[in-house]
Amino acid sequence: MAIIAASVLGQFKISYPSDLRCESFDALLTPTCRWRNEWTTCGPGDELDWVRAKNSWGIREGRTIFGTNKTASGYYIISGTMKKLHPEYSAMLVSDPLQCQEGDGLVTFLYWTSPSVKIRTCVRKPGAGKIYEWCSKDYTTGDPGPASIVIPENSLNEKENIAARFIGDGLVTFLYWTSPSVKIRTCVRKPGAGKIYEWCSKDYTTGDPGPASIVIPVPHVEPLMELPKETCETIVCTFDHGRCLETINGSGWKIADDAVGNYHTGIRKALEGHYAYVRGPGTRTLSFGKFKINREAELEFCFYRAVRRARLAIYLTWDESENRTKIFESNEIDSNPHEWICDGIRLSDGDYDSVEFAAEKLSNEYSYIGIDQIGLTDPLRGISMCTKQLENASQMRAIIRAEHESDASGELFNSNGLPLYISL
Known part of the structure; x- marks a missing residue:
């Protein structure tokens, strides 16, 4: 160096x-x-x-x-x-x-x-x-x-x-000397706002020469716009549960939670729980339906492929558009192919007709590609944009399921503890 x-x-x-x-x-x-x-x-x-x-x-x-x-x-x-x-x-x-x-x-x-x-x-x-x-x-x-x-x-x-x-960030330190009745403080203001301050520290009048160590709080920021629940349910997929499992039917993709294929060209291990995989020959596409992005998001995903020339490509189609655009293509395989690789692509706000994950150039039945952990992440904060929406949806499904089970198993009993049936 x-x-x-x-x-x-x-x-x-x-x-x-x-x-x-x-x-x-x-x-x-x-x-x-x-x-x-x-x-x-x-x-x-x-x-x-x-x-x-x-x-x-x-x-x-x-x-x-x-x-x-x-x-x-x-x-x-x-x-x-x-x-x-x-x-x-x-x-x-x-x-x-x-x-x-x-x-x-x-x-x-x-x-x-x-x-x-x-x-x-x-x-x-x-x-x-x-x-x-x-x-x-x-x-x-x-x-x-x-x-x-x-x-x-x-x-x-x-x-x-x-x-x-x-x-x-957020820490101001300095030495200070003040004469009697003089005070010193640290303030935050908008540019050009004069003495109109957004925040001020306590006054320093004694304790010279310090040092003063002032923590400036993170300014208030309006909550960011949430993604629609429908978008989260359509796109986010760990292949353990959720609406995305419906897209598997008829696509040629399958679900696994362990190794598949042979040791050299197959998938040696799961990333986390279940994942989707496909084997050759040919091209297989997994398509997720209409969705809306109301602010910039990062489409994150992980994939596994151990065969040269086989590749994962992602295509995006905007709503009311016939143009299908390739937004991602996996790189050539490196010296350590048997690893899950995680990546991400920025999605601008707009209405989309579909996003497609395509396993391409699978030359024979020994060629495999796997995908997992598809999600939408805030590109600035690096956190999921769908946690709240999916938790609320999961809770609602649990309530509906519990009510349904209660209705299905409900019976009336007489004083002897025997089922009582009423017919009209």
Whole structure:
């Protein structure tokens, strides 16, 4: 590994967007990278450095640390720590200064973050430390992206782009000295709101010099719109129970909870409970019917295939449209094929006619593909968008079933304890 040092071009200004392209991070005999670690010798900066690496981590390690099977390829940079750090500690990757920007700019990159870590892109004046003129939203889920961030045209005339890795948030600390009758406090306000504050801490009048440690509460956010119950019941499927089991009939897919097929080309193990599988030859499609997405969602799923050339494809059809669009296709098989692979695809809001999971290029009866754990997840928070809807539906079904069983088994008894039947 090698630490990412300052650009060999010094602090020459960036003239063209292509100057910021960086794929090998100054590896030997590769193009110069105009990004560097933050300089911390002359003032406050960051606390961690980025280092260049090659040869990615394993799939299992990535699934455990980053929550995704996708790994980096070629050269990449990484930053991290083995111990707990202050919530505001960060690792900053800084570009050479940009000249006056004409029009909006677009920054794209792949990223991998462990839990509680966030990454964002900021704009600052050269050498301004952590005093930013503008910052993007935080990226905490959806690894590995790509992140596509639009930098507004007027964010700053001469600026540096900062890609920063943060650990935690919401804590302000400082030293203070106050004379009698003077008080100091920390407040939160909307930009340009003057002295109209959304929240303020207690006043500090004694205890000099502190330090004051103030936890800023998470601001109130209106509840996010829930997905329709009908959508959740149509799409979410663990193949243990639910409406999705009806789609199996006549599809060529079957249900299993253990290994199927031979050891080399079959499915060696279940992921969790039951799963759906299909064997070749040919193509088999599992289709889920009409549904509505009222805000952006992540369609998540897991699949298993151990035969080269066999693939899983996902197709989407919008309501009142004849166009069937492929939104996902599994990659070529790797050196460790006998693993369940979990992935996800973003779905924009709208009305959909169907989503189809197609097992394609199954060359013979020894070719297998399995799928499991189909769900809809909030792309920002990384949690299920259907837990509440499905729990309510399950409770309602249990009540109806109990009432039905009570009606079916109800009898009248006379004083001797014998069944009493009334006929008219």
